[in-house]
Amino acid sequence: MIANHLKFAFRNLVRTKTFSAINIGGLVVSLTAFILMALYIQNELSYDKFNTRAANIYRVVDDKQTNALMQHGAGSAGPMAPALLADFPQVKQAVRFINAESLVKYEDKLFEERNVFFADASVFNVFDLGMVNGDSQTALSTPMSVVITQKTATKYFGNTDALGKTLLLDGKGMRVTGVIKDVPANSHISFDILISMATAQQKDSGYDWLFSNWYSNNFWTYILLPDNYDANQLEARFDAFANRHKANTATTKHHYSLEKLTDIYLHSDREGQIGKTGSISSLYVFSAIAVFILLIACINFINLSTARAAERAKEVAVKKVNGVTRNQLVAQFFIESFLMTGLALVIAVFISLMLLPAFNQFAGKNIVFNFFTPVHLLALAGIWVVVGLLSGSYPAFILSGFNPITALKGNIKTSARSIFIRKGLVVFQFSISVILIISSIVVYTQLQYMQKHDLGFKPAQTMVINFEGDNTVKQQYRLIKSELMRLKGVKSVSASSNVPGATEPGGWSMDFAKRTGDTIHAELPIFLTDFTFMKQYNIPMVAGRGLSEQFAADTLESMIINETALRKLGFTNANEAIGVKVGMYPTDGRIIGVYKDFHFQSLQKPIEPLAIRVLPGNFRLFSVEMNTANVRQTVADIEKLWKDMVPQRPLEYSFLNERFNQQYNAEIKFGQLFALFTTLAITIACFGLFGLALFSVKQRTKEIGVRKVVGASVTQIAALISKDFVALVLVAILIASPIALFAMSKWIQSFAYRIELSWWIFVSGGAIAVVIAISTISYQAIKAAMANPVKSLRSE
Numbered sequence: 001m002i003a004n005h006l007k008f009a010f011r012n013l014v015r016t017k018t019f020s021a022i023n024i025g026g027l028v029v030s031l032t033a034f035i036l037m038a039l040y041i042q043n044e045l046s047y048d049k050f051n052t053r054a055a056n057i058y059r060v061v062d063d064k065q066t067n068a069l070m071q072h073g074a075g076s077a078g079p080m081a082p083a084l085l086a087d088f089p090q091v092k093q094a095v096r097f098i099n100a101e102s103l104v105k106y107e108d109k110l111f112e113e114r115n116v117f118f119a120d121a122s123v124f125n126v127f128d129l130g131m132v133n134g135d136s137q138t139a140l141s142t143p144m145s146v147v148i149t150q151k152t153a154t155k156y157f158g159n160t161d162a163l164g165k166t167l168l169l170d171g172k173g174m175r176v177t178g179v180i181k182d183v184p185a186n187s188h189i190s191f192d193i194l195i196s197m198a199t200a201q202q203k204d205s206g207y208d209w210l211f212s213n214w215y216s217n218n219f220w221t222y223i224l225l226p227d228n229y230d231a232n233q234l235e236a237r238f239d240a241f242a243n244r245h246k247a248n249t250a251t252t253k254h255h256y257s258l259e260k261l262t263d264i265y266l267h268s269d270r271e272g273q274i275g276k277t278g279s280i281s282s283l284y285v286f287s288a289i290a291v292f293i294l295l296i297a298c299i300n301f302i303n304l305s306t307a308r309a310a311e312r313a314k315e316v317a318v319k320k321v322n323g324v325t326r327n328q329l330v331a332q333f334f335i336e337s338f339l340m341t342g343l344a345l346v347i348a349v350f351i352s353l354m355l356l357p358a359f360n361q362f363a364g365k366n367i368v369f370n371f372f373t374p375v376h377l378l379a380l381a382g383i384w385v386v387v388g389l390l391s392g393s394y395p396a397f398i399l400s401g402f403n404p405i406t407a408l409k410g411n412i413k414t415s416a417r418s419i420f421i422r423k424g425l426v427v428f429q430f431s432i433s434v435i436l437i438i439s440s441i442v443v444y445t446q447l448q449y450m451q452k453h454d455l456g457f458k459p460a461q462t463m464v465i466n467f468e469g470d471n472t473v474k475q476q477y478r479l480i481k482s483e484l485m486r487l488k489g490v491k492s493v494s495a496s497s498n499v500p501g502a503t504e505p506g507g508w509s510m511d512f513a514k515r516t517g518d519t520i521h522a523e524l525p526i527f528l529t530d531f532t533f534m535k536q537y538n539i540p541m542v543a544g545r546g547l548s549e550q551f552a553a554d555t556l557e558s559m560i561i562n563e564t565a566l567r568k569l570g571f572t573n574a575n576e577a578i579g580v581k582v583g584m585y586p587t588d589g590r591i592i593g594v595y596k597d598f599h600f601q602s603l604q605k606p607i608e609p610l611a612i613r614v615l616p617g618n619f620r621l622f623s624v625e626m627n628t629a630n631v632r633q634t635v636a637d638i639e640k641l642w643k644d645m646v647p648q649r650p651l652e653y654s655f656l657n658e659r660f661n662q663q664y665n666a667e668i669k670f671g672q673l674f675a676l677f678t679t680l681a682i683t684i685a686c687f688g689l690f691g692l693a694l695f696s697v698k699q700r701t702k703e704i705g706v707r708k709v710v711g712a713s714v715t716q717i718a719a720l721i722s723k724d725f726v727a728l729v730l731v732a733i734l735i736a737s738p739i740a741l742f743a744m745s746k747w748i749q750s751f752a753y754r755i756e757l758s759w760w761i762f763v764s765g766g767a768i769a770v771v772i773a774i775s776t777i778s779y780q781a782i783k784a785a786m787a788n789p790v791k792s793l794r795s796e
Contacts, residue, residue, distance in 0.1 A: 018694065020340065023301050026687035027344030027391075028351065030297035031383065033680045035352040035369075036359050037290040038379070040673075043367045044278050047186045047265035051128045053224060057261035058231055060084070060221040061270060065253045066522050069568055069609065071507065074270040075217035076256070078210040081120070083245055084223060090234055093224040095123045097274060098207060100195055103470060103649055105168040106156040112466070112652050113152075115192040116169070118200040118207070126224050127189075133163050134178030140196040147178035152192045169195070171471070185366040188265040188275045214247040214254075215509050215523070220274045222261070231258050251521035272504055281747075282670050289677045292432045294387060296681060299425045300688030301337065301391035304695070337392025338384070345384050362676075364669055394421075423728055426692065429685045430732035430769060431739075436678040438740035438765035439747075442757065443671040446748060449755045451661050456598030457500060457537040461626045462656040463638065464499050468620035470649050477619055480645055481530075487641065489627050489634030492536045495619040497528035500537075500600040501660030502621070505610070511583035512569055512591075515576070520569055524561070525608060527600070528615040534560075534595065536625055543574030544593030547614055555614050559589040563597045565609030589613060602663040606752040623656070686776045689725065693777045697721060697784040704784050718781040722774060729773045733766040740765070 048054055060080055064071045081094035098118040104111050123129065124136035131139070132150060139147050146167060153162040153176075165176045174195065183190055200207040210218050225231060238256040247254045259268055266280040349371055356369055371380060467473040473480065477495050484493045498505045507523035514520060527533075531549045534541075542563065547554045559582060561569075571577045574594040582589040597607045626634045642651040697704070704717055712720075741757060748754040 019304055019691070022687055022691040022694075023304060023340055024344050024347075026297045026300045026684050027341060027387070028347045029680060029687070030293045030684050031345055031348035031387070032351045032355070033293050033677055033684075034290050034383070035348060036355065037286055037293075037677065039352075039356075039367050039369055040359075040363060040365065041283055041287055041290070043186060043365055044266065044283055047188055047278070048261050050184050050186065051261065053126070053128075054261050056225045056227060056229070057126060058223055058225060058258040059261065059264060060223060061257055061259055061268075062217055063255040063257070064217070064523070065255070066251060069522050069524075071523065072270050073217050074220065074259075074268065074272050074274065076219055076221040077214045077217055077247065078219050079212060079214060079245065080219065080221045080256075081223075083241070084221075087241060087244070088234060088237070090225055090229060091223045092226060093122050093125045095120045095126045095222050096197060097123075097189070097220045097222075098197075098200060098210075098218060099274075100169075100200070101468065102169040102193075103171075103468075104156075104193070105648075106165070109156055110648070110650060111155070112650065113192055115190050117191050117194055118197050119194040120197045123194065126222055129183075130181035132179045132181060133161070136178065139178035140194060141198070142177075143196060143198040143202055144172070144174050145177040145196045145199070146174040147180055147194045148176055149180055149182045149192050151182045153179050167193075169193075174199070188273075188277065190275050214245060215252065216507075217272070218506070223258075231260070234258065249521070251519075252523075279666065279670070281750075286673065286677070289436070289674075289681065292436075293677065293681050293684060294383075295390075296429050296432065296684045296688070298387060298390040299429050300684065300691065301340070302394045303422050303425055303688055304691045305394070334388070334392045338388040341384055341388040341391060345380065345387075349380065363673060364665075422692075426689070426725070426728045427732045427735065429688060430729050430773070431736040433678075433682045433685050433772075434729075434733050434736035434765055434769045435740045435743070436674075436681055437768050438736065438762055439744055440671075440675050440678045441761050441765055442740075442744040442748070442755070443667075443674055445761065446751065446755050447664060447667055447671050450603045450664055450667075450751070450753070453599075453603055453753060455500065455660070456596065457539055458625075459500070459657040459660055461628055461631065463624040463626060463635070463653050464502075464656055464659055465622040465624065465638075465642070466620065466652045466654075467622070467646070467649065470646070472648065473646055474617065474619060476645075477616065477622075481622065483641055483645060484622070484624055484638065487634065487637050489630060489637065491625045491627055492532060493625070494533040494536045494623045495530045495616070496533050496621050496623065497526075497615075497618045498600070499621055499623055499656060499659070500598065501602075501656065501663055504601065508584055508611070510589075510611070513581045513583070514571075515580070522569060522609070524565060524611045525600075526611045526613060528618040529612055530614060530616065530619070533623070534612070536623060537598075539598050540596045541593050542596050544578045544591070546593055546595070547612070553590070554592070557587060557589045558592045559611055559613045560593040560595055561591060561612075562595055562607070562610045564607050565611065566594050568609050586615075603753040604663075604751050682772060686772065689773060689776045690780070693721070693725065693780040696724075697780050701784070714782065714786055717784065718778065721781040721784060722777050725773055725777050726770060729769055730766075733769060737762045737766070 051057060059074070060076045062071075062073050062076050064073065078096070081096050084091045085094050096119070100116045100118050101112070101114045102116050104113045104116075119140060121138075121140040123140065124131065129136070129147075134147070139145065146169070148156075148162065148167075156162070156167065157165060162176045162179050166173045167176060168174070199205060201211055202208060207218075210216055225234070235257055242248050242254045242256060264277070266278045266283065268277060353369060353371075356367065359365075360367055370376060481493045481495060484490055505525040505527060508526045509523050510521070512520040512522065529547070531547050531554070534546050541560070544560070547558060547560060549555075551558065561577065566574060566577055569577070577591050577594060580591045582591065595612070599607060600610060601608065624638065638653075639651050700721070704721075707717060707720070740762070744757060748757070
């Protein structure tokens with residue numbers, strides 16, 4: 001019986017080529033999109049789960065309240081890890097990381113390495129790092145030792161054994177004591193080189209003071225807890241722990257908590273992350289789109305099947321007269337559905353495999369699809385069954401229920417209920433499409449707004465040169481700066497520790513001695529700059545004066561703050577802040593001016609307090625403003641000058657506007673993926689609309705012929721055919737607009753600076769949907785209107 005059903009299903013597939021092509025085409029597109037989206041979601045959900053002890057690993061984080069300032073940081077203090085191990089027997093292991101990006105040299109090979117960290121020797125007891133060569137128990141136990149990944153070993157040493165070799169990191173010799181496997185792409189921590197924490201603890205390292213300081217959260221601390229231990233029990237004891245170790249003061253309160261390792265990538269939105277993070281809300285959006293894409297394809301199948309009901313009525317009737325039961329007919333229709341779905345799924349799998357490299361590049365991922373694994377085979381089987389059942393259920397039960405006598409007489413008419421359901425499904429399809437179109441417009445407009453918003457400084461034509469860790473450049477920065485200024489295409493040059501859009505500036509502990517006698521303690525982000533920085537960036541003062549070489553004190557103690565810092569510190573006006581002494585490292589300061597707020601971080605965040613002070617020993621960046629004319633030649637001149645003056649370090653640069661906009665890379669990727677799958681969803685909906693228009697024209701052939709005979713024009717007939725479909729799209733717009741308004745209102749709340757959801761966005765979304773619908777229908781409508789009426793009326 002099943003063989004007969006398959007034979008009939010194949011015959012029907014071949015006999016109704018147009019219907020089959022539309023259905024299979026729509027299913028192929030939707031299943032391909034669903035597979036790629038599912039792989040993306042699976043990859044996002046897999047972060048850090050490769051660690052065998054992932055369920056027991058937590059990161060210690062700190063919510064620090066300093067007077068009116070609240071900081072939600074991913075970092076913690078240097079003494080945290082040893083104190084936890086000493087105080088709580090439940091903490092089995094603890095490991096700390098400190099960022100240590102370095103200029104790395106071996107013989108003639110020289111690279112600026114970003115993914116470099118100091119790490120405790122216990123890192124191997126917490127994380128699965130896969131030691132390839134060396135002893136994990138001793139590899140990071142001594143000063144001046146490093147562990148590198150296989151990729152890094154090949155990069156510097158080729159095929160020779162890296163163990164025992166010496167790398168120069170910022171001019172200091174480090175012995176390679178271990179080689180580990182490359183860190184998986186789905187790890188929120190990405191590193192190429194680990195330096196022993198004992199190196200950072202040496203007195204001449206510049207980091208040694210951090211190991212006894214409870215106020216600076218420069219470390220990322222991870223702990224390992226026992227199996228099945230409730231982490232909430234440990235968290236409940238953290239307040240007493242902070243008091244016991246005098247981390248809390250009269251002005252600063254720390255509230256420590258734990259983040260589960262497998263939650264960090266998708267759920268942590270704290271400041272100062274150690275590595276990349278994703279977005280669980282984006283994942284929810286993509287999951288919904290993936291499901292909707294499949295539903296749209298299933299609806300196409302249902303609608304086209306019911307539209308063909310009259311055509312298949314006689315086939316059903318003949319089979320019933322010949323003794324075929326309704327259950328057997330139901331089985332036949334389901335087999336047809338499963339056959340089409342199966343063919344579409346096989347094609348979709350192969351297309352997905354071919355598109356995966358391009359998709360990886362587009363999404364910035366390294367996703368692998370091996371459909372022979374049990375998990376993927378089971379998932380594909382599940383998709384086949386679900387889509388087959390969804391697509392085939394309605395046609396199977398409706399078509400198999402036809403009365404054979406009525407069908408053989410040709411009196412089968414589409415019921416009002418069937419028409420209502422079909423129209424309802426079309427409205428549902430286009431409601432989803434309109435929601436996605438409006439949402440895409442909002443996402444694009446918000447991204448454009450962020451990229452073009454007035455930042456409060458001049459970002460254009462400014463090259464940022466990184467020389468972090470190079471003491472030679474630091475010592476000669478005045479000479480290098482003056483030589484840069486002599487180049488024809490250079491307008492101005494400044495040196496600083498940070499620039500807008502770079503890594504988050506570190507918070508410095510400060511005590512502000514107000515004239516009222518009160519002392520306010522705060523941790524303010526700080527830029528350390530030279531005297532030309534403010535002028536170059538065109539940041540105006542609103543009170544007091546700026547930093548100037550004319551005043552000797554400006555090199556030693558003077559400091560300026562922004563308007564936000566003024567408000568957060570409780571000053572009633574700018575004049576009240578001028579002259580206030582500030583206790584801080586390395587020497588006390590004094591406020592001499594207040595400058596206008598500017599955006600030094602992403603527009604997702606409100607402008608935060610920021611102090612600026614001159615401390616030349618902490619510079620790590622040059623900002624080089626260039627003339628707009630002949631930028632390429634100026635860049636070439638800078639490259640030549642740098643090579644001559646700084647031969648030990650390759651020129652590493654970026655442009656400020658590009659650097660600032662890199663902060664929105666995650667949002668840009670989200671917008672691109674959203675637009676891609678929105679386009680696919682609309683395309684699939686158009687498959688169905690095209691098919692319905694085709695059958696509508698077929699059913700109304702005689703009516704169209706009569707209208708042409710009595711004088712109807714091509715335009716009138718095309719409008720007649722199109723109006724019903726356009727009406728459904730208009731209903732969809734009315735339903736979709738408030739839903740899109742609600743959803744996008746929620747989405748833009750994550751941005752401190754955001755667009756208004758203006759009426760034009762919704763009108764544009766609706767207009768695009770109408771144009772797409774008319775374009776889809778118009779071919780069939782115009783073709784029918786231009787057909788010879790004699791042919792359609794011949795049978796009458």
